[in-house]
Amino acid sequence: MRKAIFQKFIQVVVAVLVLSSAIFYIAASSALLKNSRYDMMFTLRTLDGILDYSNDLEEEVDQLEEAVSSNHSRFTIIRTDGSVAADTERVDEKSLDNHLTREEVKEAIEEGEGYSRRYSDTQKKNMLYVAIPSESTDYILRMAIPYTGMSEYLVLLLPAVWLSFLVAIVYCALTADKFSQSITRPLKEISQEMLKVNGDYTDLSFETYQYPEINIIAETTTKMSKNVKDYLNQIEIERHIRQEFFSNASHELKTPITSVQGYAELLENGIVQDENQKMDFIRRIKKEAMNMTNIINDILMISKLETKEAEVVKSDVRMSIILDEILDSIKPLADSHQVTIHAECKPVCIHANGQQMTELLGNLLTNAVKYNKPGGQVWVTITGQDKNLIIRVKDNGMGIPQESIGRIFQRFYRVDKGRSKKQGGTGLGLSIVKHIVNFYHGTITVRSRLDAGTEFLINIPMEEKM
Ligand SMILES: Nc1ncnc2c1ncn2[C@@H]1O[C@H](COP(=O)(O)OP(=O)(O)OP(=O)(O)O)[C@@H](O)[C@H]1O
Ligand SMILES: [Mg+2]
Numbered sequence: 001m002r003k004a005i006f007q008k009f010i011q012v013v014v015a016v017l018v019l020s021s022a023i024f025y026i027a028a029s030s031a032l033l034k035n036s037r038y039d040m041m042f043t044l045r046t047l048d049g050i051l052d053y054s055n056d057l058e059e060e061v062d063q064l065e066e067a068v069s070s071n072h073s074r075f076t077i078i079r080t081d082g083s084v085a086a087d088t089e090r091v092d093e094k095s096l097d098n099h100l101t102r103e104e105v106k107e108a109i110e111e112g113e114g115y116s117r118r119y120s121d122t123q124k125k126n127m128l129y130v131a132i133p134s135e136s137t138d139y140i141l142r143m144a145i146p147y148t149g150m151s152e153y154l155v156l157l158l159p160a161v162w163l164s165f166l167v168a169i170v171y172c173a174l175t176a177d178k179f180s181q182s183i184t185r186p187l188k189e190i191s192q193e194m195l196k197v198n199g200d201y202t203d204l205s206f207e208t209y210q211y212p213e214i215n216i217i218a219e220t221t222t223k224m225s226k227n228v229k230d231y232l233n234q235i236e237i238e239r240h241i242r243q244e245f246f247s248n249a250s251h252e253l254k255t256p257i258t259s260v261q262g263y264a265e266l267l268e269n270g271i272v273q274d275e276n277q278k279m280d281f282i283r284r285i286k287k288e289a290m291n292m293t294n295i296i297n298d299i300l301m302i303s304k305l306e307t308k309e310a311e312v313v314k315s316d317v318r319m320s321i322i323l324d325e326i327l328d329s330i331k332p333l334a335d336s337h338q339v340t341i342h343a344e345c346k347p348v349c350i351h352a353n354g355q356q357m358t359e360l361l362g363n364l365l366t367n368a369v370k371y372n373k374p375g376g377q378v379w380v381t382i383t384g385q386d387k388n389l390i391i392r393v394k395d396n397g398m399g400i401p402q403e404s405i406g407r408i409f410q411r412f413y414r415v416d417k418g419r420s421k422k423q424g425g426t427g428l429g430l431s432i433v434k435h436i437v438n439f440y441h442g443t444i445t446v447r448s449r450l451d452a453g454t455e456f457l458i459n460i461p462m463e464e465k466m
Contacts, residue, residue: 001180001183001184001187002177002180002181002184005176005179005180005183006173006176006177006180009172009173009175009176009179010169010172010173010176013168013169013172014169017164017165017168021161025150028150028153029149029150032149032150032153033117033128033147033149036128036145036147037115037128037130040115040128040130040143040145041113041130041132043143044130044131044132044141044142044143045132045135047064047075047141048132048134048135048136048141049135051077051134053134053136053137053139057077057085057086058086060086061075061077061086061087061088064088065088068088069088071145072123072145072146073088073143073144073145073146074087074088074089074123074127074143074144074145075087075088075141075142075143075144076088076089076099076141076142076143076144077139077140077141077142078099078105078131078139078140078141078142079138079139079140080109080138080139080140081098081100082098082099082100082101082105083098083099084099085139089122089123099140099142102116102129102131102142103116103118103129104116104129104130104131104142105131105140105142107131108131108132108133108140108142109133109140112132112133113130113131113132114130114131114132115128115129115130115131116128116129117129117147120144123144123146125146126146126147126148127144127145127146127147128144128145128146128147129142129143129144130142130143130144131143182210182211183211183214186206186209186211186214186217186218187214187217189206190206190214190217190218190221193206193221194221194225204221204222204225205222206218206221206222244412245411245412248411248412248427249295249299249412252295252412252426253292253295253296256288256289256291256292257288257292259284259285259288260285260288260289263281263282263284263285264285266281267281267282294426295426295428298426298428298429298432299428301359301432301435302411302428302431302432302435305432305435305436305438305439306435312353312356312439313353314351314352314353315351315352315353315354316349316350316351317349317350317351317352317353317354317357318347318348318349319345319348319349319350319357319382319389320345320347320348320382322354322357322358322361323343323345323361323380323382325358326358326361326362326365327341327343327365329362330362330365330366330369333366333369333370334369334378337369337370337372337374337376338374338375338376339368339369339372339374339375339376339377339378339395339397340376340377340378341365341369341377341378341379341380342377342378342379342380343379343380343381344379344380344381344382345380345381345382346382346383346384348382348383348384348389348462350389350460350462351462352440352460356436356439357436359432359433359436360391360432360433360436360437360458361380361391361393363429363430363432363433364380364391364393364433364456364458365378365380365393366429367429367430367454368380368393368394368395368397368454369395370425371395371397371398371454372395372396372397372398373396373397373398376395376396376397377395377396378393378394378395379392379393379394379395380392380393380394384462387461387462387463388459388460388461388462389442389458389459389460389461389462390457390458390459391456391457391458391460392455392456392457392458393455393456394453394454394455394456395453395454395455396452396453397453397454398450398451399448399449399450399451399452399453399454400415400446400448400450400454401415401450402450405446405448408430408446409430409431409433409434409444410427410431411427411428411431412426412427412428412431413427413431414426414427433458437458437460440460440461441460441461442458442459442460442461443458443459444456444457444458444459445457
């Protein structure tokens, strides 16, 4: 990159120098030509004033010969018919063309003054011609000088031009080197810092550089490293959650499996002879198998809701129907816990998955009954408010300790393992509820006081397009 910057710098400087020299040459040539023409015109007008046209013109012109020969110039007096009346150059008159065909003479007659540049066959040189009509007579006065333009000054100018080229290129080389360093150094620093990041993502920081564009790269790199760090932390957290989940899940499944194994072995060994006891063991095995199925179903449901890969079939779900079904199925549990349920449901209909709505309401109501006291009460109200489905489940049961409220939605979390176990809980119910609420972009809040009761409030937008 440094080399490329350097080369570009030199290329630009050389191009600029060549271009400016060419422009200077053209401008100087034109100025020189204009100046020469002006001087010649002035000389012609002076001569027109001095010349005595009543005398012999040849004699008059002869007097000028000495003056004009010093600078190799030529002075000609031309008649209006184009013939030469007098000339400082002694040329055979017949060998001269009619001068009316000469450009400068034609211009002088038509426009009052004329000039031209051409190669002179008589002088064998490039000449500059200027002509004017005499003010007092009909003659045309013409002056010619050898003219090479700027080329004769070029030799004088060349050393100065070369010197300025040299100075410019040396200066440019030094500047280019400094400039390229000011770009490549920060880039090198940034890449070196990035190379230091080796698995262990520490926060990167860079000084403020001279160019905003490089500062943007530095800022982006810092941001990127921060994002990667956050991302890795997130992966670590998720890995931890997964690990915890697997250990919890296997622990939860291990207990029923051990029981099933125990009962099966007892039956196999023939130790139990009593038919009633045998039937009891078989019932227990079936119950444990049912428990395991429930746990696995819950886990599958959560994982489907998490990955969102489940093809959720939605329809218009009438909440009163769902509630009635749940109340029917929960009645035996409520009766056994001596809990009364008060239900109130407005005619609301939500476009959702019926099974998910049943899971959501069922889990909340089962908890409200399970974690209650004999003689306790549960209030459930379902309403529609501002295009939101509002579900409120309240009980006056045992309540949740303050320090546990933040964790009850975690998978397998149970406030009191002993009391939950007694109720047959695995700590997946509220996690499912939370996942379903999130799936419908809703919110869930909980208020609870130990020994006073708990209230869950759910708000789900009913017109959310998913
Ligand atoms: N209404 C409630 N009153 C008091 N405690 C509650 C209430 N609802 C939930 N909890 C507490 O929160 C914990 C988590 O509830 P969650 O429904 O997730 O699990 P679970 O009821 O133990 O098991 P599962 O629902 O999977 O059968 C419970 O263990 C319970 O201690
Ligand atoms: Mg539960």
